[in-house]
Amino acid sequence: MKKINKKEKREIRHRRVRAKIKGSKEKPRLSVFRSLKHIYVQIIDDEKGETLVSASDFEIKNRKDNKKATKQEIAQKVGELIAQKAKEKGIKKVVFDRGGFKYHGRIKILAEKAKETGLEF
DSSP: OOOOOHHHHHHHHHHHHHHHOOOOSSSOEEEEEEOSSOEEEEEEETTTTEEEEEEEGGGSSOTTGGGSSOHHHHHHHHHHHHHHHHHHHTOOBOEEEOTTOOSSTHHHHHHHHHHHHTOBO
16 A cells, blocks of 8 residues: 655645635635745636736745744735735635645634635635
């Protein structure tokens, strides 16, 4: 039997989630990817196959000050940023795609902050 590592398990979960979730023009998909150091978010229209809005921790102002910030605090700021950018584009409702990651920690914090700032899931 082949042993499956963490990355392969996440990819399997991601394929399972993506089989059920599709983004449309009315309700695009909010896709999240997190690495050990960074977090990236995109709002995608799957019908056209294009990214409408994106945000990451690289865009946060005063990056030097954020070296002291925890990963959870940075995830909150990225959640606020993506919600603000979505409002500017006129996007109110989205479908949340957690990218195969478990819904806790930075993923949960980002999603909840985006909801508080105005996005509807």
